[in-house]
Amino acid sequence: MKRAWLIAALFGAAGAGPAAAQETAAPARFAWFDYRGEDGGPPSAGQYRNPILAGYYPDPSIVRVGRDYYLVNSTFAWFPGIPIWHSRDLVTWRQIGNAIDRQDQLDFAGITMSSGVFAPAISYHAGRFYIANTCVRCGGNFVITATDPAGPWSRPAWLPSVEGIDPSLFFDDNGQAWLVNNREPAGGSRYDGHRAIWIEEFDPKALAVKGNPKMIVDGGADPAARPIWIEGPHLIKRNGAYYLIAAEGGTSVNHSQVVFRADRIDGPYTPAPADVNPILTQRDLPPGRPDPVSAAGHADLVELPDGRWQAVFLATRPYAEDYYNIGRETWLLPAAWEGGWPRILPHGATAPRIVTRPLPAAGEAPPQTGSLTAHDEFDGSALPLNWMTMRGAKVTVAGGELRLSPGDRLGASGKPAFAARRQQHIVATAETELRAPPAPNSSAGLAALQNDDYFLTIAAVARDGRLFIRAARRAGPKEPEAGVTLAERAIAATGPIRFRISARAGRYDLAYALNGHWTTLAGDVDGTNLSTATAGGFVGTMIGPFAERN
The missing domain is CATH 2.115.10.20 (Glycosyl hydrolase domain; family 43)
Structure with a gap:
């Protein structure tokens, strides 16, 4: 139901939002993004x-x-x-x-x-x-x-x-x-x-x-x-x-x-x-x-x-x-x-x-329903039309990659370095590849997000001169802006790191891969925090790469 506060606030000025700090860390570079969703055979x-x-x-x-x-x-x-x-x-x-x-x-x-x-x-x-x-x-x-x-x-x-x-x-x-x-x-x-x-x-x-x-x-x-x-x-x-x-x-x-x-x-x-x-x-x-x-x-x-x-x-x-x-x-x-x-x-x-069908089939287009796969190479100069950012955050597409400069945390109600497309299926999988570990004191990985206060992440975290893979979940504004850690593991990596989020209705698996070998870091995670019933509001889950300061 639309809440009374929305009606009362229609003409209020937008808040200033959190100030963005000077960012000097090298951007996280993502090579591609895959999405797969299951919804039965073709009609x-x-x-x-x-x-x-x-x-x-x-x-x-x-x-x-x-x-x-x-x-x-x-x-x-x-x-x-x-x-x-x-x-x-x-x-x-x-x-x-x-x-x-x-x-x-x-x-x-x-x-x-x-x-x-x-x-x-x-x-x-x-x-x-x-x-x-x-x-x-x-x-x-x-x-x-x-x-x-x-x-x-x-x-x-x-x-x-x-x-x-x-x-x-x-x-x-x-x-x-x-x-x-x-x-x-x-x-x-x-x-x-x-x-x-x-x-x-x-x-x-x-x-x-x-x-x-x-x-x-x-x-x-x-x-x-x-x-x-x-x-x-x-x-x-x-x-x-x-x-x-x-x-x-x-x-x-x-x-x-x-x-x-x-x-x-x-x-x-x-x-x-x-x-x-x-x-x-x-x-x-x-x-x-x-x-x-x-x-x-x-x-x-x-x-x-x-x-x-x-x-x-x-x-x-x-x-x-x-x-x-x-x-x-x-x-x-x-x-x-x-x-x-x-x-x-x-x-x-x-x-x-x-x-x-009301009319004979006319024309072709990327499927928007039913079982489908989608692959984005970031080979243009801008995000694909169906990709979005939170409140208009700045992201860069160049050189065949998505480049995200670590900034606001996902839970900071700002403009985080997060580019995403919609989760369109109850059963779905999203994968991406980070070309190199993140810059010191920053994180980069994959997020499934309903809004600032409700999300799941799996990311590489560069902290104290070491590198970790961290799975996290945020289920409300009282929890940390980076989410609550579900699992964390120290790794040694200098090359690409892949991340995967798999959805099965209200359960999610968070995994990573080094040298082609997949490891589920957090399995069967409660994903009802991504539901409208829990998170409120009128939007839906968005999945994509992100980078943030630790």
């Missing part, structure tokens, strides 16, 4: 596997331009932020850019990893792409634009008068533009989680609202039931009627999607009947069911050229109770219109994993 011809974007890809928003589909996700305080995806079949997605890829756009310094950019909404009108978004604790609501969805995207046009979160833009048939978002209800909240949806006319040339906000939904689909956290609104138009879809119930197991309808853009909006709403949820399924899908909601709808509709939404795959480490993922299902209302799933139905 049959004409079918696809959910989720379509596995791992930490929440809050999807989608737009169609001709035969092309574009999709964006939340990234919070990870940088670069807001991945831009392209597809022509809604199943095969290629990342073509990041909307937030320059430090002059947003500053994430001093904020928590689950602050930052929330629920981006992408739209298109008259040759221009728009993303409406909120930077929580780093500026508030804003709009950015681009003529090419791959970028570059503009610096934010801030909307200082727009309180709340989750703005999205709608362009009517006459070109008139409107902004809808989650705000405090008129007269104030009557209970914890009581929010409202407001609409306001928007000037797409000036990138500013016109100052005529109107509340169109108070609380949710059934106000008498005191619904919570109505958010993520999107407007669509069909057969002359306006439909407002929104998430409701919080981001955990009670998540859902509801729909309202109006004859006028500014309402009044009537909720769908109780036998229709919610149009998507998994909260009505029994606990303890096998292979559960949970927390389904935050949907967006898109019309295909032939008049059919599809829905993208987020959901989770817990491995036990409500424990999941890989975050909220992007799913795809048909949206059927029945009796004038859209329906994504009938009440009591499980979100299916294997589904018939």
Whole structure:
């Protein structure tokens, strides 16, 4: 559930963050990175596997331009932020850019990893792409634009008068533009989680609202039931009627999607009947069911050229109770219109994993779901598009290697030298090679991290003129910034050192290799510290190389 402190702090200034000390140690040099994930065999011809974007890809928003589909996700305080995806079949997605890829756009310094950019909404009108978004604790609501969805995207046009979160833009048939978002209800909240949806006319040339906000939904689909956290609104138009879809119930197991309808853009909006709403949820399924899908909601709808509709939404795959480490993922299902209302799933139905393709397969791209392998050689001049750093930390890719200058510790709430990609599978393995032992009084290795306070590491540690391999775990802010040592072993090495982290649901193995011989330093480690249920927040586990000062 989104906490009240996030709403209260939307427009607060970002903290200064810890000051970085002068760094003189030689950088740690990583030669390559391998990722492998297991999720069953490939689906049959004409079918696809959910989720379509596995791992930490929440809050999807989608737009169609001709035969092309574009999709964006939340990234919070990870940088670069807001991945831009392209597809022509809604199943095969290629990342073509990041909307937030320059430090002059947003500053994430001093904020928590689950602050930052929330629920981006992408739209298109008259040759221009728009993303409406909120930077929580780093500026508030804003709009950015681009003529090419791959970028570059503009610096934010801030909307200082727009309180709340989750703005999205709608362009009517006459070109008139409107902004809808989650705000405090008129007269104030009557209970914890009581929010409202407001609409306001928007000037797409000036990138500013016109100052005529109107509340169109108070609380949710059934106000008498005191619904919570109505958010993520999107407007669509069909057969002359306006439909407002929104998430409701919080981001955990009670998540859902509801729909309202109006004859006028500014309402009044009537909720769908109780036998229709919610149009998507998994909260009505029994606990303890096998292979559960949970927390389904935050949907967006898109019309295909032939008049059919599809829905993208987020959901989770817990491995036990409500424990999941890989975050909220992007799913795809048909949206059927029945009796004038859209329906994504009938009440009591499980979100299916294997589904018939909505369109013929078109194009190829690196797989983002199912069993897969990925190998990064760091042979360019920048990180791959799907890699990120914490709050925009500086890293270097050059000479066919990733170079990380030891700096802030992972647990110091700063900008550590840590570059990572998402853990996308419940069963997964990540490996990397450090080309030489780290500089004196520094550490370098591999981390699986949920946020500053919750992570696992295996690293080479240069200390007191000796070299050690150390496995560590951090499970809360009261533990040391470098984590609690699980095991440590002195080694003699002058050449490459390999590191491996293997995940099996909530258990992890931490291993290293010298001269090709693997040793498990810490096996069967409790990895539930990487779960959202333990660590809190809205992100997912990221895995990658790091370097830090001892």
